[in-house]
Amino acid sequence: MNPERTLLLVGGTDETVQKAHDLGLNVLLLQHPTKVSELQNRLAAAVEVVDFTEWSLVEPLVRAWHESPGFAAAVSLTEPGLENAGRINDLYGLGGTGYEVTARIRDKAAMRRYVAEHDPDHAVGARSLKTREDLDAFGASYGFPFIVKPVDATASIGVMRVAGPEDADRVWDEVTRLSGTRTDRVSSLFVLKDFLMEEFLDGPEFSVESFSFAGRHVIVTITEKFTSDGHFAELGHAVPARLSEADDAAIREGIRGFLDVMGMRDGVCHTEVRLTAKGPRVIEGHNRIGGDSIPELVRSAFGVDLVTLAVGHPFGLVEELPDRPQAHGGAAVRALVGTPGTTVESVAGLDEARAAEGVISVTVGAKPGDGVRVLTDNWDRLGLIAVAAEDTTAAIRRGAEVIREHIRITLAHPDGATVLAQPSEIAPRENLLIIHRNPLEPFPYRSWLPDHTGDIVVLANREKIELAGERVPDGNLGYTRLEIHEDFDAPEFEARALELMAEHRITGVAALHEGDMDLAARLRQRLGLRGPWKDDVKPFRDKALMKTRAQASGIEVAAWVQPRTADEARTFAEAEGFPLVFKERSGFNAIGLRILHDEASFEETLGEVYAAGERDDVLLEGFVPGRMCHVDGVVRDGRVAMAWPSQYQYDLSSFASDPGPRIDLTLDEDDPVTPRLLDLAERVLAALAPEGSRLRDHAFHMEVFLTPDDRLVLCEIACRPGGAKIREVFHSLFGVHIGEYAVRAEAGHPLHEAVRKGDDPAGLPRPRHMAGQLLMMKRSGLVRELPAVPDEPWLDGFWLYAEEGQVIAPASGSSDFLAAAVGNAPNRTECERRLRELGEWVREHSVIGDAS
Missing domain, CATH: 3.30.1490.20 (ATP-grasp fold, A domain)
Structure with a gap:
């Protein structure tokens, strides 16, 4: 027996022994008493049956074999044998991975300590x-x-x-x-x-199958892993993982860095990783092949046999892999699961399944008489089926088809009723397009969607980013794609959105800005996607239709008309008198809104509005005196599930002239207006989004006049989160960010557990305290001084939207801020006091001079 062609194998399956034998290697096998088989005894040159996890038992056998017949390499591809294979490599200087590296990878505590010491930026x-x-x-x-x-x-x-x-x-x-x-x-x-x-690491989970050649780490594939909330059993795997180029590159770079840090130089590795909002973070590492038929998936999709590589590479019997092997198809494993509390009655159809198209392997451990346990870990699954197909998605689908068509594992309930085992449920892949006419910093979509495994494509607006004092990013900010556009209202913008939807197979469209709600609805409808379509959004965007439906439901609105001509506007003015309000029928952010106090200003406006002839896109309203209130909340399954009212302490339309501070405060729970406003929100939403509407899970922002004679008069309502810092105020009240809620709904993800269904008998949740926002509008000039971030325990957030030395223009809309803050207090009075004092301090420390 030639020792230069002899492999000492610590543990292993029949497959491992067979493949080493097929390479012409002599195999010396250390095998556990519970794992030895007839094939292993037949193919191996020698077999010692021993608990190979105990070095004291293994060492004398190894020394005897080294004397005769001798061996040139020691390998283990099974977790319990890795450390002793490392000891053998060290003992005889065989190369390969030694004990020190193996132990620091295998021992999860040691791995965490080592990464923290040597790569703190990626430590957990x-x-x-x-x-x-x-x-x-x-x-x-x-x-x-x-x-x-x-x-x-x-x-x-x-x-x-x-x-x-x-x-x-x-x-x-x-x-x-x-x-x-x-x-x-x-x-x-x-x-x-x-x-x-x-x-806790939040985000989708993957494993990375790699092979290292003298420190050159080849990432053979990234494997998509399927799990579920509530347990840690793995429900399936698929290769190659369906990732964006950016995410794929980030994981590859992260794993190569991890292997370098850990000292891995040669051999196979299976590394588990989560793609978090901060980037890839390693969960565990293993210098062995993966389980759950992952090597079979890799061989099917890539033509790369990891087992043959592992046993043949130390002898130079296999060629090194290219830096990036290419897949020629997809492959997936689906788990078979049963109903907990049942008993396996019979198992049938396995040979049929093995003969079915695309099937790689079928492994079923369930036997008649076995009890079916609650899924906790991998040992609770009933079996696995591995299949190949033209791509990853098709393989995932094919696995479920084979199980349903061929495998019949009959499970009996205690009462005798029977059911069949089923393929594990795997959530469909969701790819999200986000139309983003807002600054970037307040909308951390990656953090809001940590469990999102599909693409996230963000189309952002340059003007909004720059107006907020943010720098336009160079890269993708961790998204699949981030594109910066100049004009969201241009026809070519919609055309680009459609191109990207086709390219990325978009399944959901999200928009949080009023100006984008119509486009998002059109895109959904064009591709037949979930969420609101044009007719569902129209009552919230078209103020004429909004008022018509509200009035039909007995909800009071301001007197109004849709004047097509100047004469129709004059007729309305004669009947209503001044002041009057001119607004765009589908306007937002108070842009174009004019409060007209006399005939002179009215006639001047008519000349401007109707200069080109008739119009059907403007409204004229009677002025409603009183302070404006607003109600913000979320709807779940068509019913208000969480909401609270606030009251502006300023006029919305005065953004260009108001020096601030502009204060907005939530209403106390015992304020008599509070329940009336909450009830009105329910009624308005029922009128605008009745049963049958596709608008089911969303945020809303409703504005209502509270008149001096105590009437509530609807101004308007939007089916999206409020602007300014209303989202942050709501988060302070309830711990739920309504922007995050809306985006998760559009992305098809589970919604915040604190948001109960609107018909919950416990009623709507109550806020934990009162809160409010402080807004300071931009005014033109050179920014010479800005305040530092205040250190107040009651302050939930503080934001500046300019930099010292910057020349800024005056506010062009009601969301064009210089500074903003959100704070809380036990009651509204104390909240107002705190915010007004803060506002005066901000004004004192904000110096804007002549730009010349």
């Missing part, structure tokens, strides 16, 4: 769990939720989420129960000993 907060009190301390430091896991287990065994302080006792009891166990659900090769607490 983690601590060892020793006592019950450690859970409280970690939560206080890193917040909730966080993760508890064993330091050296696999298959999601023992992984738990600590949702909040109230969850700590349950988790500690489970840690105590699992410590030291070898149960039927835990591989007998592992004893759970030490546990680790980790910072």
Whole structure:
């Protein structure tokens, strides 16, 4: 036997032994008593049956084999054998991955410490769990939720989420129960000993299959992983992952960096990663092949055999891979799952399934008599099916088809009723287009959509970015694509949006600015996407239709007319008298709104408005005296689910002349107007979005006049979040950001758990305190001085929209701010006092001089 062609294999499957044998290698196999097979005994040159996790048992056998017949490499592709394979490599200087690198990758606590020390920018907060009190301390430091896991287990065994302080006792009891166990659900090769607490990482999960050649890390593929809230079982995998170029590049770069930091030089690796709002963060690393038939997926889609590479590379029997192997198809694994509490009655159809088109493998562990458990980890699944198809999406779909068409695992309920096992549910891939006529900083879509695995394409407006004092970004800011456009109202803008929708297979369209609601609706309708279409949005955009429907439902609105000519406007003026309000029928941000106090200003306006002839896009309204209130909230399944009223302490139309501070305050809970406004919001929304409307889950912003004689008169309502800092005020009240809520609804993601359905018998939630916003409008000149960020415990946020040394123009709309703040207080009176004092301080420290 030639020692230069002899491989010492620590553990392994029949496949691993077979492939080493097929390469012409002599195999010396250390195999666990529970894993040895007839094929292994037949193909291996020698087999020693031993607990290969115990070095004291392994070392004498290795020394004897090294004497005779000798071997040139030691490899393990199974988690329990990795460290002792590393010891053998070190003992005889064989190359390959040694014990030190293997141990720091395998031990999750050691890996976290090493990354924190050597690559702090990509570190994840983690601590060892020793006592019950450690859970409280970690939560206080890193917040909730966080993760508890064993330091050296696999298959999601023992992984738990600590949702909040109230969850700590349950988790500690489970840690105590699992410590030291070898149960039927835990591989007998592992004893759970030490546990680790980790910072929660939010975002879609992937694994990365790589092979390193003397430090050149080839990312063979990124594998899409399918999971579900409530447990850590893996429900499926697919290659190649459906990622944007930016996300794909970020993960590849991140994993190459991780392998470099950990000291990985040669061999196969399976690294699990989450794509967070801050970029890729490693969950775990393994210097072995992945499980769940992932190597079979890679071989099918890429033609790359990771097992053959792993056993053949140390002997120079395989060619090195190119830097980026190309896929020639897609492949996926789907899990079979059953109804908890049932018992497996029969298993049939497996041979049919194996013979079906595209099937790579079928693995079913369920046997008649087995109980079906609640999904907790991978051991609770009933089986797996791996399939190939023309692309990733088709493979995912084909896996479910094969299960439904061929596999019949009959499950019996205690009462005798039977059901069939089913393919695990995998959420469809969602690709989102966001039309963004706003500054970028207040809208962190990536953070709002941490669980979004599909593309996010953002079309942003240059003017809005620059008006907010932001710099126009060079890159994509972590989005799949970020394009900066000059004119959102140009025909070519809509054409570009349609191009991108086709290119990225967009499934949802989101817009949070009033000026974009019509376009978003048109785009959805054109492609038949979920969410509101043109006729659903029109009652909120067309003020004439809005008022007509409101009046038909008995809701009071200002006297109004849609004057097509100047004479029709004069007739209305004669009947109503002054003051009057001219506004655009589909206007927003008070742009073009004019309050006309006398005949001279009225005639001047008529000359301007009707200079080109008849118009059908303007309204003329009677002036309603009183202070303007507004109600902001969210709708779930067509009913108001969370809302609260506020009152502007300023005139909206005075943005160009008001030196500020402009204050807007929520109404106290015991204010008699509060329930009346909430009731009015429900009635208005029912009138404008009745049963059957596609407008079901959304935010809204309603403005209402409170007259001196105590009447509520509807001004207008929008089916999107309010502007200015209303979104932040709402977040202060309830802990729910209405912008995030609206975007998640359009993206097809689960909505905030605090937002109950509107028919909840408990009624609408109550705010935790009162809150308000302070706004200072821009005025023209050279910005010579601006205030520092105030340090006040009651302040929820403070924003500046200019820089010292910048020349700014006067406010061009009601959202063109110099500064803004959101604060809270126990009641409205105290909130107003705090904000007005802050406003005076901001004014004193804002110096704008002559630009010349």
